Amino acid sequence: MKQLKRVEDYFGGCEGPLGFPMKDAQAKRLEGLLAGLDGDCRSFVDAHGGVCRVAKAPETMELRPAAREEVSLITTEALDLDKEVLVADGIDWSYFEANGKNVTWAHNYTILPVGQGMWFKAGTGPSGLPGVLGATRYAKRPGWFPEGQAWFADVVCHYIFELGQLKGKSIGFVPTAIRKPTKADVEARAELADCTWMIARAVALEWAVCVVQCQPEAIRYDVEKARALGVETPELMLKSFGLDAMLPAPEPATRNPEPSSPPAMTRGEVRAMFKRAGDEALAELPATLADALDVMRGRV
Numbered sequence: 001m002k003q004l005k006r007v008e009d010y011f012g013g014c015e016g017p018l019g020f021p022m023k024d025a026q027a028k029r030l031e032g033l034l035a036g037l038d039g040d041c042r043s044f045v046d047a048h049g050g051v052c053r054v055a056k057a058p059e060t061m062e063l064r065p066a067a068r069e070e071v072s073l074i075t076t077e078a079l080d081l082d083k084e085v086l087v088a089d090g091i092d093w094s095y096f097e098a099n100g101k102n103v104t105w106a107h108n109y110t111i112l113p114v115g116q117g118m119w120f121k122a123g124t125g126p127s128g129l130p131g132v133l134g135a136t137r138y139a140k141r142p143g144w145f146p147e148g149q150a151w152f153a154d155v156v157c158h159y160i161f162e163l164g165q166l167k168g169k170s171i172g173f174v175p176t177a178i179r180k181p182t183k184a185d186v187e188a189r190a191e192l193a194d195c196t197w198m199i200a201r202a203v204a205l206e207w208a209v210c211v212v213q214c215q216p217e218a219i220r221y222d223v224e225k226a227r228a229l230g231v232e233t234p235e236l237m238l239k240s241f242g243l244d245a246m247l248p249a250p251e252p253a254t255r256n257p258e259p260s261s262p263p264a265m266t267r268g269e270v271r272a273m274f275k276r277a278g279d280e281a282l283a284e285l286p287a288t289l290a291d292a293l294d295v296m297r298g299r300v
Contacts, residue, residue, distance in 0.1 A: 005144060010102050010113050018050040018174075018205070021109050026099045033174065033203060041175045044197065051205060053107065054086060055170035057212045059125040065161040068115075068138040073123050074169040074207075076131035083196045085181075088130045090201040091173070093120050103136050104208045105152060106240050107172065114153040115139050117207045134169070134207065150232050156209060158231050163222045168212025177201035211240050219243065 004010055012023035017031050037045065045052065058072035077085050102113035115138040123133035138160075141151040159166040177200040181192040192198075219241045223233050235247055 005142075007110065007112060010100055011109055012099065020051070020107070020206070022099050022205075026095060029095065030174075030205070033176070037174075037176065040178050044175050044178055044199075051172045052175065052202075053170055053172045053206070054080060055168055055210050055212050056080070057167045058169060059127070059131070060123075061167060063161055065157075068140065068157055069118070069135055070160060071133060071135045072167075072169055073125055073131045074134045075171060076125040076127070076129045078125075078127065078129055079191050079195055083194055085192070085195055085198045086171075086173075086202065087198060087200050088132045089122060090177070090199070091120075091132060091171075092176075092201070092203045094203075096204045096207060099205075101207075104206065105156065105236070106210045107170065107206060107208045108236070111152060111236065113139065114156050114209055136207075136209070150234050152234055152237075155226075155231060155233055155237060158226055158229075159222065160209075163225065165219065165222055166209060166211070168210040170206070170208040170210045170212075171204055172206030172208070173199075173202040173204045175199045175202045211242075 008021065011021040012026065014022060014024045014027045016022040016027040017034055022030070034045070054075065056075060058074055059076060060073045062071040064070060075086055075088065077088055079085055096117065100113075101117045103115045103117055105111060105114050115136050118135040118137050120132055120134045123131045125131045138157050139153040141154055145151055156166060178197045179200055181195045181198055185192045185195075185198070220243060223238070223241070223243065226233060238244070238247055
């Protein structure tokens with residue numbers, strides 16, 4: 001992927017209508033799409049707080065460490081915990097691809113992406129249900145990145161390829177057609193009797209590596225193992241793992257801290273300060289003159 005330095009160079013400098021950054025053209029397309037949703041889709045989006053995100057551990061995963069790539073069966077048409085089904089061949093990936101195909105760490109847009117989604121195609125899970133295969137290529141450490149600072153994508157690669165963790169993938173999408181399961185659906189798959197919505201068509205906006213079904217003690221062991229190998233786990237990742245206890249202790253407050261320098265004032269703030277002082281002096285001028293006259297007249 002391109003070796004850009006700023007977060008906005010990857011994700012775009014415009015905050016999209018669903019609250020995360022994207023390119024201007026994609027934001028306008030998304031605004032039009034949201035405006036055209038029917039009542040059911042609009043209610044579905046509102047109920048999910050905007051973008052709808054589904055996080056799962058892939059049913060299958062093919063690792064290619066030498067190329068820093070992995071291929072995951074990232075979603076299948078299994079009934080999820082919300083009693084919903086995302087129909088695999090109804091996902092439109094054009095928005096995601098047009099916005100740079102950036103793969104985030106847990107939908108975090110304050111740090112550089114950890115890689116790119118290379119391609120997507122139809123697949124079938126071990127259960128026989130249709131799904132989506134997606135390939136991720138993780139970013140190499142760029143030459144401009146500071147020495148001694150952890151390159152986030154390297155740490156992600158270590159947990160995926162070396163430790164066998166971080167199998168989770170999360171898709172962010174907006175539904176464009178949803179329906180209730182039909183009698184034929186339930187006859188074909190009895191578990192669909194409990195299905196609340198079948199998402200027949202959706203527009204994919206996000207793809208993220210995320211923490212799914214990670215056992216805290218096992219992760220704690222892997223963090224220590226990585227540290228012994230010289231791989232420091234960033235604080236943001238530790239928080240995502242739920243290992244706040246492993247974060248560095250805060251610096252103790254000094255008993256006699258150095259006085260901090262007053263903040264620099266802008267030119268406008270300086271003008272406002274002098275104006276306030278002038279207004280106060282004018283307001284007090286009559287009383288000041290009266291006092292001076294009393295002194296001249298010997299009235300003390």
